[in-house]
Every structure is written in structure tokens, then in C-alpha cells.
Amino acid sequence: MEYLEFELPIKELEEQLQKCEIIGKESEVDVSETCKQIEQKLIATKKDIYKNLTPWQRVQLSRHPNRPYTLDYINALCGDTFLELHGDRGFKDDKAMIGGLGKIGDQSFMFIGQQKGYNTKTRQYRNFGMANPEGYRKALRLMKSAEKFGIPVVTLLDTPGAYPGLEAEERGQGEAIARNILEMTRLKVPIITIVIGEGASGGALGIGVGDRVMMLENTWYSVISPESCSSILWRSWEYKEQAAAALKLTAKDMKKLQIVDEIIKEPLGGAHHNRQETFDAVKKVILKTFEELKDLPTKDLVNQRMDKYANMGVYKG
Known part of the structure; x- marks a missing residue:
């Protein structure tokens, strides 16, 4: 440990x-x-x-190397029923973004999420959980397939951000994320979104538009990481703790600001201290949320989702 x-x-x-x-x-x-x-x-x-715990300590817990990643959750929830699907049908298969069909009980879901690595080799293979444009286009392809067959979508967010490399920008990183946000707002099936680790910037938001958005207790969700914020404002990473506090990025902050709908409690010490308990809590929330959404008419589902995001940031003096 x-x-x-x-x-x-x-x-x-x-x-x-x-x-x-x-x-x-x-x-x-x-x-x-x-x-x-x-x-x-x-x-x-x-x-x-x-x-x-301070906000910075929660950021540290969200990055703990023993913390379960997207595939850990999917395998725990679906067992042998998960079928991973590959490629964006345009450029290549992005290993940082995974997705596929799986069942929880008798109900099928389309699972999509960022995957990090467990050691140096797998971290490089997964590009440290930072997806390229083809990753977001793969995610959108899978969401559209789910819509076609009436299958609900579950997205699991855990990324330090979208890949910022020159080649990613050349292939349209910003457009791919923006396209996903647009298409997810009007997708005609339920979308359940859970932040399981780091929810950084547009990299997370590219698969983060949902009817219900939940965060695990020791995760964070923000437009920028504390280190990057510190380097911009103070020209140094030394002020990352102050930046973490100022960004209001913890689950409690997000719930208070009505950015997320629910906080999923973690075992004492974090998700990695009792993985099974964490998996069970996530499974329970997914099934409960799906029960709330499954009978909504498509028009109401989409309208409620659009209203949810349109009302964010509205200030009443």
C-alpha cells in the first residue's frame, strides 16, 4: 500500500x-x-x-495509484458481459478512451470512459488517460449506436485533460469535444455520468454531459487542474494548494453549486481501501438513476437535460 x-x-x-x-x-x-x-x-x-481533508488532499486521493480505474469499474459491474468496441471509423482506435456494451443484471448499458495505466508501460499505452480527437469521436460513435438501439449510456470520468499535443490540435481536438457536448445534450437515451477520479477541463466535459451527474466523494471536477492554475496565476506550481481551494473543485463544492446532482460516499480512506464497497455503491446509483429516467418520454428527457445545463451559472441578485 x-x-x-x-x-x-x-x-x-x-x-x-x-x-x-x-x-x-x-x-x-x-x-x-x-x-x-x-x-x-x-x-x-x-x-x-x-x-x-483539504481540497488539495482530495485531489491527491483522486490520483492515488491504487485507486480503481474505468476498466476496474466496468469489469466489476458487468463481469464477462462487457464487449469493448474500438475505433472512430475515421483515424484510429484511441487507447485512452474505452467504450463498449455491458450488462448490469438484465439491463444493457453503453459504457464509455477514460482509462489510465497502472505502471510506466501501460500509462504510455493509455497516454496517461488523455484522449485524442479520435477518442472523443469514438465515444460519440458509441453513443449514437446506443441511441439507435435504445440503450442507456454510462460515462465514467477520470482524466487530467484532453491530450494537448500539436497533432491532436491538427486533427481537431476542440471541435471533437464541442461536437460531443452538442450531441450529448440532445441524445435520445438516458445518460448517467460519474466522476470516478480526475475531472479536468474539456477532456472530462467531452463525455460529461448527462441527465444525472454524480461524483465520488474524493474526486474533483474543474476547468483547470490546481497545478496549471497555480502556474498561470503565480508563475509557479508552489501555490497549487491555494489554487485547489480557490477553484471550488471538490464534490461538496460541485453539489453546492448545483453542477452535480449527487455525491457517492467512499469507504474510509478512499475508493482503493475497499474496492468492492465502492463498486457496489456505484452499481446501486446507476440502477437507481436508470429507474428514475427510463420511463421519461424522449422529448421530456432531452428538454430536462437542456434545461439543466441552461440553468447553470444563472445568478439571481
Whole structure:
């Protein structure tokens, strides 16, 4: 298990508990009471740390290397029923953007999301979760296929942003994202969107327009990352913590600003501390939300979605 800087007190207590248990096994000394005290202190420390997280600490948790990624969620939700679909039928298959058909119970869904890598090799293969224009065009192709067959769409957001390279701009990165936003506003099937990690900039918004938008508790959603914001405003990355606080990017901030509809609670310590519990919570939310949307007439579904986004940012003095 990897620990973040603010989690070091937890690491120390876990190491103490481990040593205490080893002493109990290897000697005749009764250390059960000592172990119990360390356990209680560990639980109290965890609760104290995780209930008082700063926005920057939540950003760090959202990037934790052990945190589950899009394919982890899809495989947990769908099992063997998931069929990945490839290519944008125009340029190539973007490995940073994955999508395909899968079933939760008896209900089919079109799953689309950004996929990061687990090590250096897979991170390069997945382009660090940063999609090129062909990734967004693939996503749109799959959404249009879902619309044709009346299949609801689930999008899972986890990206540091769309790929900013010269070749991506040459192939129309901005147009591809803008096209997706336009088409998603009028897609004639339910769209359920969940931020499972980083929700950065247009890279996230390119598959982020939904009838219901949810965020996991330790995720963030913003027009820019704290580091980039810091480098623009202060000409240095040193002020990323202040930038994170100023950007109002946490799930609580997004809910308060009515950008997202619901916060999905994570296990104590983050999604990676109990993956199954996280998968179950996401599954429950997807099925519950689909039940709310499935019987809406198509015209009402689209109108409600358009109204939802048209009303964002309206200020009443």
C-alpha cells in the first residue's frame, strides 16, 4: 500500500500494529491489550484525517495509484458481459478512451470512459488517460449506436485533460469535444455520468454531459487542474494548494453549486481501501438513476437535460 504525505500517521500506527501482532505470535507475551489500544488509535486517527481533508488532499486521493480505474469499474459491474468496441471509423482506435456494451443484471448499458495505466508501460499505452480527437469521436460513435438501439449510456470520468499535443490540435481536438457536448445534450437515451477520479477541463466535459451527474466523494471536477492554475496565476506550481481551494473543485463544492446532482460516499480512506464497497455503491446509483429516467418520454428527457445545463451559472441578485 502506498501512502500520501498526510497519511503518514496512519502508516506509523499500522506498522506498530503489525509489529505488535508479530511479537504476540513469536513469544509467549500477551500483547492483545496493546494491540487493541493501537487499533482503536488507528481507527480514531483515520476518522480524524479523512473527515478534515483539504481540497488539495482530495485531489491527491483522486490520483492515488491504487485507486480503481474505468476498466476496474466496468469489469466489476458487468463481469464477462462487457464487449469493448474500438475505433472512430475515421483515424484510429484511441487507447485512452474505452467504450463498449455491458450488462448490469438484465439491463444493457453503453459504457464509455477514460482509462489510465497502472505502471510506466501501460500509462504510455493509455497516454496517461488523455484522449485524442479520435477518442472523443469514438465515444460519440458509441453513443449514437446506443441511441439507435435504445440503450442507456454510462460515462465514467477520470482524466487530467484532453491530450494537448500539436497533432491532436491538427486533427481537431476542440471541435471533437464541442461536437460531443452538442450531441450529448440532445441524445435520445438516458445518460448517467460519474466522476470516478480526475475531472479536468474539456477532456472530462467531452463525455460529461448527462441527465444525472454524480461524483465520488474524493474526486474533483474543474476547468483547470490546481497545478496549471497555480502556474498561470503565480508563475509557479508552489501555490497549487491555494489554487485547489480557490477553484471550488471538490464534490461538496460541485453539489453546492448545483453542477452535480449527487455525491457517492467512499469507504474510509478512499475508493482503493475497499474496492468492492465502492463498486457496489456505484452499481446501486446507476440502477437507481436508470429507474428514475427510463420511463421519461424522449422529448421530456432531452428538454430536462437542456434545461439543466441552461440553468447553470444563472445568478439571481
